[in-house]
Amino acid sequence: MATVSHTTVCRDYTIESRYRTVERVIRKMQEQLDEPFSLKEMAEVAYLSPFHFNRVFHQITGIPPTQFLYALRLEAAKRLLLTTHLRVTDVCYEVGYNSLGTFTTRFTQLVGLSPCQLRRLPEHSLLMPTEATGDSRLPLPAPTSSGSWIEGKISAPEPDTKAIFVGLFRMRIPQGRPVAGAFLTSPGKYRMGPLPDGRYYLFAAALPDGTGPLTYLLPNIASMLVGGGQGSLVVKGGKVSGKTDLNLRPVRLTDPPILIALPSLLAGQLHV
Numbered sequence: 009m010a011t012v013s014h015t016t017v018c019r020d021y022t023i024e025s026r027y028r029t030v031e032r033v034i035r036k037m038q039e040q041l042d043e044p045f046s047l048k049e050m051a052e053v054a055y056l057s058p059f060h061f062n063r064v065f066h067q068i069t070g071i072p073p074t075q076f077l078y079a080l081r082l083e084a085a086k087r088l089l090l091t092t093h094l095r096v097t098d099v100c101y102e103v104g105y106n107s108l109g110t111f112t113t114r115f116t117q118l119v120g121l122s123p124c125q126l127r128r129l130p131e132h133s134l135l136m137p138t139e140a141t142g143d144s145r146l147p148l149p150a151p152t153s154s155g156s157w158i159e160g161k162i163s164a165p166e167p168d169t170k171a172i173f174v175g176l177f178r179m180r181i182p183q184g185r186p187v188a189g190a191f192l193t194s195p196g197k198y199r200m201g202p203l204p205d206g207r208y209y210l211f212a213a214a215l216p217d218g219t220g221p222l223t224y225l226l227p228n229i230a231s232m233l234v235g236g237g238q239g240s241l242v243v244k245g246g247k248v249s250g251k252t253d254l255n256l257r258p259v260r261l262t263d264p265p266i267l268i269a270l271p272s273l274l275a276g277q278l279h280v
Contacts, residue, residue: 029054030068031261033061037077041084042104045077069262070180070236076264079181081105082115083265089127090225096123118183118267126269129225156243157201158188160252162212164195164233171224172214172256174198176241181264182211195256205244210237212254213266225269229259234266 033053050073051061065073081103088099105111116122175186188200214233233256241250
């Protein structure tokens, strides 16, 4: 019978303990989005020093705690913009911003659209390719001779998963306009490009069949699957190095909010 080493048990316990600590702080963030919450205060909730807490949080979520808090606030702003008639100024204050200019700039950078543009999206046609063409499987785009292309495979625990968005980003989290994007109607192969040289991060999100634009703009986290690359992809001189296959899984509390309007992953073709 195989034995489990004491070192392995301790390591697993440490990782589990860190997840619980980070989750406790994230829940506190969610409870007081409209209130100041400094790194020192977060660390006190975690029962850690600010330096150690910042390192642990970054290890578990992939980003610093203050950046995670900003993302939660903008996620709440997205929901208010799309489900209420509050003015943009009121939404700004509701999610803890004191400056409309700062809020609008950060929102536009991380969501990929301005608050007013996002609010108008449901008025426009947001048909997914399968809804527009009736195709059950979209053909892969043919790579061109110019630029680099990446190819990979998306796997999911449920083979009938629909509406899979794949995007390539300059940051570790899906924020802002993707460098490239693709759409799949079921798990399988994808291809994106052409790409300029650089270091990128791969992300995928799968949603159930939608009944309207809000399904894609405000996805139900409970029924959503996500996947991220195990590190970065490096594109240089027509070659791509790094892991391009992704395994989808349910969303965790420690996953940073998905701020981008998912349909814009389709090669960034949304212009409102």
